[in-house]
Amino acid sequence: MDLYREEVMDHYEHPRNQGELVGDDVIYDHEVNASCGDSVQFYLRIVNGKIVEVKWTGVGCAITTASASKLSEYLQGQTLREIKDMSEEELAQKGIGFEVNPGRIKCLMLPIKVVKKILTHTSKI
Amino acid sequence: MFDPNVIRKDFPILSKLINDKKLVYLDSGATSQKPSQVIEAESNFYQKFNANVHRGAHALGDEATQMLESARQSVARFIGGKEKEIIFVRNTTEAINLVAYSWGMDNLKSGDVVISTIMEHHGNMVPWQQVCKKTGAKLELIKIDSEGKLDQSYFKEKLKLKPKLVAFTHVSNTLGTINPVKEMTKLAHKAGALVLIDGAQAVPHMKVNVTEIECDFYVFSGHKMLGPMGIGVLWGRQEILEKMSPFITGGGMINEVFEDHATWAELPDKFEAGTPNVAGAVGLASAIEYLEKLGMENVRKHDMEIVGYTLDKLCKVRNLAVLGPKDADIRSGSVAFEYKGVHAHDVATILDSEGVAVRSGHHCTMPLHKSLGLSASIRASFNVYTTKSDIDSLVKAIGKVKQVFGK
Numbered sequence A: 001m002d003l004y005r006e007e008v009m010d011h012y013e014h015p016r017n018q019g020e021l022v023g024d025d026v027i028y029d030h031e032v033n034a035s036c037g038d039s040v041q042f043y044l045r046i047v048n049g050k051i052v053e054v055k056w057t058g059v060g061c062a063i064t065t066a067s068a069s070k071l072s073e074y075l076q077g078q079t080l081r082e083i084k085d086m087s088e089e090e091l092a093q094k095g096i097g098f099e100v101n102p103g104r105i106k107c108l109m110l111p112i113k114v115v116k117k118i119l120t121h122t123s124k125i
Numbered sequence B: 001m002f003d004p005n006v007i008r009k010d011f012p013i014l015s016k017l018i019n020d021k022k023l024v025y026l027d028s029g030a031t032s033q034k035p036s037q038v039i040e041a042e043s044n045f046y047q048k049f050n051a052n053v054h055r056g057a058h059a060l061g062d063e064a065t066q067m068l069e070s071a072r073q074s075v076a077r078f079i080g081g082k083e084k085e086i087i088f089v090r091n092t093t094e095a096i097n098l099v100a101y102s103w104g105m106d107n108l109k110s111g112d113v114v115i116s117t118i119m120e121h122h123g124n125m126v127p128w129q130q131v132c133k134k135t136g137a138k139l140e141l142i143k144i145d146s147e148g149k150l151d152q153s154y155f156k157e158k159l160k161l162k163p164k165l166v167a168f169t170h171v172s173n174t175l176g177t178i179n180p181v182k183e184m185t186k187l188a189h190k191a192g193a194l195v196l197i198d199g200a201q202a203v204p205h206m207k208v209n210v211t212e213i214e215c216d217f218y219v220f221s222g223h224k225m226l227g228p229m230g231i232g233v234l235w236g237r238q239e240i241l242e243k244m245s246p247f248i249t250g251g252g253m254i255n256e257v258f259e260d261h262a263t264w265a266e267l268p269d270k271f272e273a274g275t276p277n278v279a280g281a282v283g284l285a286s287a288i289e290y291l292e293k294l295g296m297e298n299v300r301k302h303d304m305e306i307v308g309y310t311l312d313k314l315c316k317v318r319n320l321a322v323l324g325p326k327d328a329d330i331r332s333g334s335v336a337f338e339y340k341g342v343h344a345h346d347v348a349t350i351l352d353s354e355g356v357a358v359r360s361g362h363h364c365t366m367p368l369h370k371s372l373g374l375s376a377s378i379r380a381s382f383n384v385y386t387t388k389s390d391i392d393s394l395v396k397a398i399g400k401v402k403q404v405f406g407k
């Protein structure tokens, strides 16, 4: 199975940046995958428009878990403006970096949807 | 002789390769494959008989109308109803919405009770939630027992609330459970309720006779019973349908139209507004003919054999937990399971890479999954062309999960 290659399995088995963040400088939201009920929540700590810390929680399949884990590493250090200016596809390409077959795109994109959702309602940009 | 290996030859798609492997189609519960006979019947309609129905006095129009009405006759014969009680709709979901919005909006009021069950497909749950919200009626859901059967004593208890309607599935699309429809209908009637039965997963696999069940509404989809997509059936008891208001209004369903009002056509036209899916109905009639030739007793016997074989095999796989009753006598059509420690979608993707097509997710039964403490499961579902060798391929492909996930 191409999809479940080493890098993906590594992020699935050892997900990075799991947990929650609290504080006035934290923005967060969650989103659900309607096909299986999995949900993912992302927390971003923002200082001067820059993401300085990322944590996430949620239950998911290997794809969603690896995708959230990789994205959480990528987001650290980016500015909200940069993320907002990217399309979902671009963010997936840069922030996740692996592809899935069409049936699993919802799993792959769930973390992206969450982050994009956070950006629709924050004033910290 | 009922031989799935011979039957398979009628289904062109089953010789397709997926990922360079022979397609093992175990998602018939979502939609069945179609035999050439059905595909040809539908295409034959367009090639030789296509015209709009119930209009224009020309020969072709008469032929098309004749074909639609003859399809209606086939359906009536197949499920034991009267022709004028057969309403063609798009699918099960539309049939239930028709009853919910037509009968429900006219007959339910604040304080009334509607009973459904936790094992329903969203199609037989969400419309009732909506109509209850609009009318102020209350929706009560019957629970299941530890085996995955409806809890009959809980049902009897809830009947004391004098529900106006009891809506439940004949066969669960997730647990596979066959519900005791006749007994439950009798009890519901005694409590003064009307009964709607969702037959989407029953009609493809067993002889169904609405007159014997004595229910008031029975609904199903053509596409799960070897027929085309886009055609489904609402059967309703004549005297009830006659009192109901139309659901969708417009052309084809009127008697007379005045500038400010209209009167309704007789059954079944009253509920078939707009141009119907005539080719779909013709295809459905062809599917019925196909099933009748096989004999529904044989179809059910094969169904039970495959379900039994699957239960046997899957119960022996480590890390698997089968959902629903363990007895094939009270199951039909599918076997869903959980693979401990691996997400259902990941299992399905691995199976797919081996050419095995299964459903993963909640199969439109989110509340049921939640009540079982699951978010998703994997479902293998069957039809007349399913062989034991398909099940062997499934079991072999499941072995691949351990290779990838080490669990």
Ligand SMILES: Cc1ncc(COP(=O)(O)O)c(C=O)c1O
Binding pocket: B029, B030, B091, B092, B093, B094, B121, B123, B124, B169, B171, B172, B173, B198, B200, B201, B221, B364
């Ligand atoms: C029990 C049951 N009810 C209703 C439906 C909905 O059928 P359709 O999508 O054809 O309306 C299904 C199909 O998945 C089903 O299995």
